Amino acid sequence: MAAWEETRVSSASDESLKTTPLHAWHASHGARLVPFAGWEMPVQYAGLVEEHLACRTAAALFDVSHMGRLDFVGGDVETWLDGLVTRRVVGMADGAVRYSLVCDESGGVLDDVLIYRLPTEDGRGQFSLVVNASNRDKLVAWFQRHGADGSRVGLLDRTWETAMIAVQGPLALQVVSEWLGWDPSSLRYYTAVRGDSPVGSLLVGRTGYTGEDGVELVVNRASAERVWTELLALGESRGVKAAGLGARDTLRLEAGMPLYGHELNEQQSAADAGLDFAIQLKDREFVGSTALRAARSAGSGQRRVGLSLAGKRPAREGCSIVVEDRVVGIVTSGSPSPTLGHPIAMGYIESSLATIGLEVEVDIRGSRHGAQIVELPFYRRPGK
Numbered sequence: 387m388a389a390w391e392e393t394r395v396s397s398a399s400d401e402s403l404k405t406t407p408l409h410a411w412h413a414s415h416g417a418r419l420v421p422f423a424g425w426e427m428p429v430q431y432a433g434l435v436e437e438h439l440a441c442r443t444a445a446a447l448f449d450v451s452h453m454g455r456l457d458f459v460g461g462d463v464e465t466w467l468d469g470l471v472t473r474r475v476v477g478m479a480d481g482a483v484r485y486s487l488v489c490d491e492s493g494g495v496l497d498d499v500l501i502y503r504l505p506t507e508d509g510r511g512q513f514s515l516v517v518n519a520s521n522r523d524k525l526v527a528w529f530q531r532h533g534a535d536g537s538r539v540g541l542l543d544r545t546w547e548t549a550m551i552a553v554q555g556p557l558a559l560q561v562v563s564e565w566l567g568w569d570p571s572s573l574r575y576y577t578a579v580r581g582d583s584p585v586g587s588l589l590v591g592r593t594g595y596t597g598e599d600g601v602e603l604v605v606n607r608a609s610a611e612r613v614w615t616e617l618l619a620l621g622e623s624r625g626v627k628a629a630g631l632g633a634r635d636t637l638r639l640e641a642g643m644p645l646y647g648h649e650l651n652e653q654q655s656a657a658d659a660g661l662d663f664a665i666q667l668k669d670r671e672f673v674g675s676t677a678l679r680a681a682r683s684a685g686s687g688q689r690r691v692g693l694s695l696a697g698k699r700p701a702r703e704g705c706s707i708v709v710e711d712r713v714v715g716i717v718t719s720g721s722p723s724p725t726l727g728h729p730i731a732m733g734y735i736e737s738s739l740a741t742i743g744l745e746v747e748v749d750i751r752g753s754r755h756g757a758q759i760v761e762l763p764f765y766r767r768p769g770k
Contacts, residue, residue, distance in 0.1 A: 406451035407549045407610035417630060423520035425452040428630040437629035438636050438724040441596055444625030445555030447617060448634055453550055454522030455604065457542040458513045458534060459506075466538050467513050469672050470529070471501065472656065472665045478503040480511060483576040483591055485664055487656050488525065489674030493681060494652035495659070496528060497521040498644065500593060502578050516550070518646045532673070549610035551603045553617060554637075556767075558600035561621040565613075566590070570601050584616070585609035595634065597641025597765055636721050639730060642692060642763030648703060648718045649690055649732055657681035658734060660690040660762070688715070689740035692764055693731040695748060696756040698722070700729035706749040707735055707757075714739055717748060723764065730764050731757070 403426040412419060417428035428449065430437060440446045458467060468475040473486030482503050488496045502514040517525050526543060534541040553562050563569045566583050570590050573579060578591035589604040605613050618628060635645070644650050644659060656665060657678050667679050695701060700720050707715035715735030723730045731748070739746075742761050747754040 404452070406449055407607045408449045408451065408614055411611055411614060412449065412628075415628070417628075420631070422631060423452065423518070425519060427452060428628075430630040430632045431628050434630075434632035434636065435724045437627055437633035440625055440627040441555045441598055441629060441633060441637055442725055443556065444627075445553060445558040445561055445598075445600070445621055446596075446627055446629035446633065447614060448552040448554065448629050449549075449614070450552050450602070451545075451549040451610065452519040453545075454515075454517040454519060454525070455544040455548055455550065456515045456517060456522075456526065456529070457544055458515070458529075459540045459542065461539045462510075463513055463539045464511060466533060467501070468670070470532055471499070471672060472674070472678070473501065474666045474670060475501060475503075475513070478511075480505040481577045481579055483578050483593055485576075487650070487659075487661065487664055488528075489656050489672075489678070490652060491674060491677065493655045493657060493674045493677035495646070495650040495654065495656050496652060497525055498646055498650055498661075498664075499525075500591075502589075502591065504578070504580065504589075514544075521646065547607050548604050549607050549613075551605065551610070551614060551617070552594055552596075552600065553603065554594045554596040554598045554600035555626070556598065557621065557624055557626060558598065561617060561624070561626060562590075562601055562603075564620055565617055573601075583613075585612055588613075595641075595643060596637040597643070597763060598637070598767055635719075636724060639719055639721055639732065640723055640725055640763065640765040642732070642765075644690070644732070645719060649734075654688075654734070655681055655686070657686050658688040658690060658737075686737050688734040689737040690718075690732060690762075691715075691735050691740050692760045692762040693717070693720075693733060693746070693748065693757045694760045694764070695720075695729040695731065698729065699750055699753075699755060701731040701733075701748045701750055701755070701757070705731075705733075707733055708747040708749055708754065709739060709744075713749075714746070725765055732762070735759070 412428040471486040500516040573592040705717040717733040720731030
């Protein structure tokens with residue numbers, strides 16, 4: 387099964403599932419809708435491979451409104467947040483966006499998030515987080531326990547009043563520029579700005595989860611369908627398509643990006659994940675920093691690696707990684723790669739064996755298949 391299937395909320399009834407502002411559009415345009423993290427979401431429209439390749443060659447639109455959007459305001463929010471995330475927050479410039487982890491005391495990962503610093507009239511800045519849908523309730527409660535109950539800062543959950551649309555691919559900036567009336571390519575990577583649009587003010591971030599260039603737009607809930615349909619209409623003749631969770635998963639896997647619940651979880655130390663750029667320990671203390679500092683000093687026991695598999699049979703989550711008949715690791719995500727034409731996977735392996743070029747075997751339902759540890763990401767867009 388693909389990662390989107392493995393994290394489905396299969397026990398939830400249709401009546402209990404949340405829906406995004408674009409749900410009616412998805413349902414009326416042939417989307418295959420599935421339960422995912424408590425939401426009913428489109429997994430595909432015309433087909434996963436077609437949508438994946440549209441993103442790599444033209445552009446694709448993804449409804450990511452299920453992701454949590456949290457604002458933190460008031461008090462000394464900068465210092466407060468700096469003590470709760472692995473990436474330095476103090477000193478972030480207005481408009482900066484940073485990828486970070488939120489850890490527990492043991493260094494396990496509660497979530498991976500995007501942190502936005504946006505300007506405010508008082509100059510102190512507003513910090514906003516985009517969090518995974520499956521972790522939103524958990525993180526809201528966790529932040530509140532750590533002072534976001536009003537005792538230190540205020541927390542505003544904007545998930546329900548807004549929608550989030552990702553536009554990704556080689557033509558993404560061109561199409562969005564035509565719609566906005568101004569060019570978002572003026573934004574540096576991992577920066578964001580509030581700007582004007584045909585539906586009024588919106589947030590534009592030059593971010594994404596596909597390995598392609600593009601933007602993520604946060605718009606008023608009532609405007610979501612208009613934004614979605616107008617962007618599709620502008621790009622349709624150039625191959626721009628709506629894409630679902632299936633393509634989003636294969637795209638992020640090719641780009642070597644971890645997925646919470648697979649490469650990241652509360653049981654796996656953040657020190658093992660190969661995300662050292664997002665764990666800044668020098669001259670800082672934050673929840674989990676003591677454990678992560680100790681893990682770095684001792685040497686990580688495991689390491690996240692990429693695997694290129696021989697043949698056509700894909701490895702899936704839970705498959706064992708074997709060296710000389712000894713299980714040395716486990717696959718966390720795997721799929722055929724539409725771009726590369728062969729199966730790929732990510733997983734954790736004993737750190738002493740995490741060597742590019744090492745030949746291993748992957749046990750797929752009792753049958754051993756050859757694989758090689760390769761450098762991540764599997765795919766880089768041209769020019770990057």
